[in-house]
Amino acid sequence: MAASRLALRGKAAVPAAVRLCRQADALAAAGRAEEADAAYRHALATDPALAGAHNNHGNVLRALGRIEAAAAAYRAALRCGLDVGLVRYNLAAVLRQAGRLEEAASAYRHALCLDPDYAEAWNNQANLLRDRERLTEAAIGYRRAVAIRPDWTDGHDNLASALYLLHDRGEHDTAARLARDWRRDHPDNPVARHIGSAIAGDSTEVRAPDAYVRQTFDLFAAEFDDRLAALGYQAPALLIEAVAASGPAPSGQFQVLDAGCGTGLCAAGLRPYARHLSGVDLSGGMLARAQARGHYDALHEAELVAHLRAHQDRFDLIVAADVLCYFGDLFDAFAAVAGALRAGGRLAFSVERLTDTDDGNTDNGNTDGVAFRVGTHGRYAHQPAYVLNALAASGLRVVHTTEHTLRHESGEPVVGLVIVAVTPG
Numbered sequence: 001m002a003a004s005r006l007a008l009r010g011k012a013a014v015p016a017a018v019r020l021c022r023q024a025d026a027l028a029a030a031g032r033a034e035e036a037d038a039a040y041r042h043a044l045a046t047d048p049a050l051a052g053a054h055n056n057h058g059n060v061l062r063a064l065g066r067i068e069a070a071a072a073a074y075r076a077a078l079r080c081g082l083d084v085g086l087v088r089y090n091l092a093a094v095l096r097q098a099g100r101l102e103e104a105a106s107a108y109r110h111a112l113c114l115d116p117d118y119a120e121a122w123n124n125q126a127n128l129l130r131d132r133e134r135l136t137e138a139a140i141g142y143r144r145a146v147a148i149r150p151d152w153t154d155g156h157d158n159l160a161s162a163l164y165l166l167h168d169r170g171e172h173d174t175a176a177r178l179a180r181d182w183r184r185d186h187p188d189n190p191v192a193r194h195i196g197s198a199i200a201g202d203s204t205e206v207r208a209p210d211a212y213v214r215q216t217f218d219l220f221a222a223e224f225d226d227r228l229a230a231l232g233y234q235a236p237a238l239l240i241e242a243v244a245a246s247g248p249a250p251s252g253q254f255q256v257l258d259a260g261c262g263t264g265l266c267a268a269g270l271r272p273y274a275r276h277l278s279g280v281d282l283s284g285g286m287l288a289r290a291q292a293r294g295h296y297d298a299l300h301e302a303e304l305v306a307h308l309r310a311h312q313d314r315f316d317l318i319v320a321a322d323v324l325c326y327f328g329d330l331f332d333a334f335a336a337v338a339g340a341l342r343a344g345g346r347l348a349f350s351v352e353r354l355t356d357t358d359d360g361n362t363d364n365g366n367t368d369g370v371a372f373r374v375g376t377h378g379r380y381a382h383q384p385a386y387v388l389n390a391l392a393a394s395g396l397r398v399v400h401t402t403e404h405t406l407r408h409e410s411g412e413p414v415v416g417l418v419i420v421a422v423t424p425g
C-alpha cells in the first residue's frame with residue numbers, strides 16, 4: 001500500500017525519502033533511537049505520505065518513552081491508508097500505556113476485526129480486560145490467543161493467571177468450566193494440564209509434571225528474586241537457621257546438595273558448611289542465575305528424585321527450600337533423599353501446611369483425610385501428619401520442626417513447616 005502511494009510522487013523525492021527511511025529503519029534496528037527519530041522526521045518531511053515510516057517512527061517514539069507522539073505517528077500511518085491490524089495493535093499498546101483505556105480497547109477491537117488471527121492482539125486485549133477486572137472476558141481472550149498459537153508459553157501462563165484470579169474472586173464454577181475447556185483443547189500442554197486440573201478441582205497428579213516446572217520457572221527466572229522478595233519469601237533464611245539450630249558447625253566439612261536450587265537463594269547460607277556445594281534444578285533459566293552467583297561447585301539440570309537416585313550415599317546435607325511444594329506424594333522423594341544421604345546425613349526442607357481454607361480441591365483418596373492438595377497456583381500443601389509419616393517410612397528422624405510464614409499469597413500468609421531430619425548415624 002505504501003509503495004503504490006510512493007509511485008505517485010515526484011521521481012526525485014521518492015527515492016530520497018525511501019533512502020532516508022531505510023537509514024532510519026537501520027538506526028532503529030541498531031537501537032540508536034534518537035538518531036532514528038531524526039532520520040524518520042527527515043524522511044517524512046520529504047514525503048509525509050510514507051505510511052510505513054509513520055508506523056516505524058511510532059515504534060521508535062514509543063521506545064523513547066514519547067507515548068503521545070507515538071500515538072500521533074500511528075494515527076498518521078492510519079490516515080495515510082495503512083489501516084492494518086499491526087498499526088491498530090501498536091496504537092492500542094501506546095493508548096494503554098497512556099492510560100486511555102477506552103480508546104485502547106477500541107483500537108484492539110479494530111485490530112482484531114482487521115486480523116482475527118492476531119494472537120498477540122487477543123493476548124494484549126485480554127491483558128487490558130484483566131487490568132479492568134473483567135476476568136472472564138480476559139480468560140476467553142487468552143484462550144483465543146493460545147488457540148491461534150498453541151505453543152505460546154506466555155499465552156498459557158496468562159490464561160493460568162486469569163483463571164487463578166477468577167477462582168480467587170470466588171467465581172469457582174466459571175473458572176472450573178474455562179479450565180476444563182482449556183485442558184480439553186490443549187491436552188499436551190503441561191500448564192493446561194497441571195493448572196487446568198487444579199482449577200477444575202479434579203487433579204490426579206501426584207506431583208507437578210517436569211515440563212510444567214521447567215516451563216513455569218524458565219518463564220519466571222528473570223523476575224523470581226524480586227517477585228519473591230516482594231512476597232516476603234523467607235524459606236531460604238529459615239532453612240539456613242534451622243540447619244544451624246540442628247547442630248552442625250559451619251566448618252566447610254560437608255558434601256551439600258541444594259535440591260531445587262532455583263536462582264541460588266540458599267547458596268550463600270550453605271557455602272560455609274560445604275566442602276563441595278552442588279545444585280540441581282529442572283529449569284535451565286533458574287540455573288543460569290544460580291551459576292551467576294558463583295557460590296556453587298557444580299550445577300545440574302535434572303529432575304531432583306532422579307538425581308538423588310543417581311547419587312547414592314553421596315551427601316551430608318540436602319536442603320530443599322520451597323521445592324517439595326511441587327510434590328504431592330512425598331514418599332518417593334524422601335526415599336530418594338534417604339538413599340542419597342550418608343549415615344548421619346541431614347535433610348532440611350520446607351512444606352506448605354494444608355489448611356481447611358486451602359483453595360485447591362483435590363482429594364487424593366486418603367481415607368484418613370486429605371494428605372496433600374494442589375492449589376490453584378499449582379503448588380501442593382501437605383498435612384503435617386502425612387509429612388511425618390513419609391519421613392518415618394524412609395527412616396528419617398525429625399530433629400527440628402518449626403512453623404512459619406514462608407511467604408504471602410494474594411495478601412495472605414502461607415504458613416509452612418520447616419523440618420530437619422537425619423538418617424541413622
Ligand SMILES: C[S@@+](CC[C@H](N)C(=O)[O-])C[C@H]1O[C@@H](n2cnc3c(N)ncnc32)[C@H](O)[C@@H]1O
Nearest residue numbers: 217260261262265281282283303304321322326
Ligand atoms: C520456588 S523455587 C525455589 C528455589 C530455591 N530453592 C529458593 O528457595 O529460592 C522451586 C524450584 O524447584 C525447582 N523444582 C521443582 N520441582 C523440581 C523437580 N522435580 N526437580 C528439580 N527441580 C524442581 C523449580 O524449577 C524451581 O527452581
